[in-house]
Amino acid sequence: MGKWLLIASILFCSCVRHQIAGRFPNNTADETYTGTRFFELAKSVSWKQRDSLALDWFSRGAIPGFWKQFSSVTISRKDSLGKKQRLQYWVSPDYFAVGTNNDWVRVPITPMAAQQMMDDVQCVFPTRKMVDQVYDAATVKLAPVPMYAFRDSGITMYQHHLMIEGQRKGKKGLIAGIKKDVAITYKVPYGAKTDRVAIYGWHQLNGKAIQPLHLGHVNWYVDYSHGIRFVSTTAKMNGKTITIDKVLSDPSLQSLLCNEDTCGNYRYPQ
Secondary structure, eight states: OHHHHHHHHHHHHHHHHHHHHTTSOOOOOOTTOOHHHHHHHHTTOOHHHHHHHHHHHHHTTOSOGGGGSOEEEEEEEEOTTSOEEEEEEEEOSSSOEEEOSSSEEEOOOOHHHHHHHHHHTTEEOOOHHHHHHHHHHOSEEOOOOOOOSSTTSHHHHHHHHHHHHHHHTTOOSOEESSSEEEEOOTTSSBTTBOSEEEEEEEEOTTSOEEEEEEEEEETTOOOTTEEOOOEEEEEEETTEEEEHHHHHHOTTTGGGTOOSSOOOOOOOOO
């Protein structure tokens, strides 16, 4: 019985990964839409131009195929009512990237551009707690590599990508520890400052996050250390389909995915 349950589980996960991959635009880009070319075009542009370029490549399906094969994260714990819950959700195996399987790059973008992409493919940003859960589930954990000069330049972003790849050395699987996540939290629109971005993470090899939840940056500021992790809205709770939004808005369930007293479903403006 155990053998057949394992086989069924593998087939189910493969099916879900395939379904998520199918949400993304068909690739209409030609062979010139490589990661190298992206940063040749984006190395000296403004954040708006970089966002526009990323959105264009995304709409053309110029995304590495492996990136669309989402990875599973499973947690088992009691909800606020004391009931044991098993929740499984799916996340992109790496931070947002463009290019081909053989020539691709991680691209930091604003939460506004990312929100537009996520709305198109039924995905959401992670919460702070989910960032920790993804790190725990990751099969490839790498030490953060801080950089200090020209932090928001395209050249630095590309250099950081290459440094990560030097660390990764071809290892495959869900990766974490390499970026600060752009996250969602009900705290983003606070006071008169509604144009904030929440960042969190950059876990060290001891599991400690360098970056606590931070809302000090305006939402158009992006630097090399920021990463966009896609989370599928479709999840499974105790084997039944549920949405991430449902979990985050249900007072009895939201503690499974959120550290805050009030989670909610925050969306970044487009």
